Amino acid sequence: MIDLHAHLLPGLDDGPSDEAGALALAEHLAASGVRTIAATPHLRHDYPDVRVxxxxxxxxxLQETVRTRGVALEIVTGGEVDAVWAQHQSEEALRIASYGGGGTDLLVETPYGELPPVLEELLFRIRTRGFRVLLAHPERNPTFQRDPERLGRLVDGGVLVQLTAASLVAGKRSRACALGHALIAEGRAHVIAGDAHAVGGRATLADALAATDHPRARWMVTEAPAAILAGEPLPPAPSASAPRRRRWRLGSR
Ligand SMILES: [Fe+2]
Structure with a gap:
């Protein structure tokens, strides 16, 4: 599996404070079935120590440390980009922040709390600079929960959606859980990611797959993120009407 969102780099943002913590998190992710992980520290004005x-x-x-310890985990570069921060960055800075430095795909953080009316304009400006936007965990936002069509319009316009694994296992009373599963069913979500900050802190991709039998979910942790890392169009996704695959269970590979 491929996980496109993790706070894995040590001593930078709200991820592991030191290398031992980063290594433990890398081992935990690899043990959960992740083979490729994007290290996506916060890139926003309140984390000035994160220099792109x-x-x-x-x-x-970190990759060298992980390899030396025998952990089978490929780490690619990236960042969780704040939409306002991005407006003030050079082309080169945004390229470095993009997945693998490829200059094609940016993970953009959904703002917390009520969404400002200007969000669509900010995302539009990023996209006109040549980037495909993967919007991080919009299902957790109260504005989108109340007005899912606002998110739907962004998706219909070409924005990709990353759901957080924890949302999908949060249970029936969770609005994030309800919106996340609805987006999968509607074909309006493209990636499931862990957004891990520490060992055991959040649900894994395996946990998320165990919480749904929709065939799109596995595509969201394999083929779709692979296409994003390659900067290519997303391949066709399986639909719910396709023949049922074996339900994925914890512990199976
Ligand atoms: Fe994050």
Missing amino acids: EELPGRVAT
Whole structure:
């Protein structure tokens, strides 16, 4: 599986505070079935210590540590980009923040709390600079929960949606859970990611797959994120009317 959202780099944002914590998280992710992980620290004004130009070197250092410890996990560069932060960055900074430094796909954080009316304009400006936007965990936002069609219009316009695994296992009383599963059923979500910050802190991709038997879910942790890392169009997704695959269960590979 491929996980496109993780706070894995040590001592940078609200992820692991040191290398031992990062290594433990890498081991935990690999054990849960993740083979490729994007290290996506917060890139926003209240995390001034996260300097985008340093990210490739930091990823290379952690990758070497992980490899030395025998953990089978490929780490690719990325960032969880704040939509306002992005407006003030150079082309080169945004390229480095994009997945693998490829200059094609950016993970953009959904703002917390009520969404400002200007959000669509901010996303539009990022897209006109040549990036495909993967919107991080919109299902958790109260404005989108109240007005899912606002999110639907963004998706219909080409924005991709990343659901967080924890949302999908949160249970019937969770509005994030309801919206997340509805987006999968409607074909309006494209990626499931862990958004891990520490070992055991959140549900894994395996947990999320166990919470749904919709065939699109596995596509959202394999083929779709692979296409995003490659900067290519997403391949066709399986629909619920397709022949049922064996339900994925914890512990199976
Ligand atoms: Fe995050």
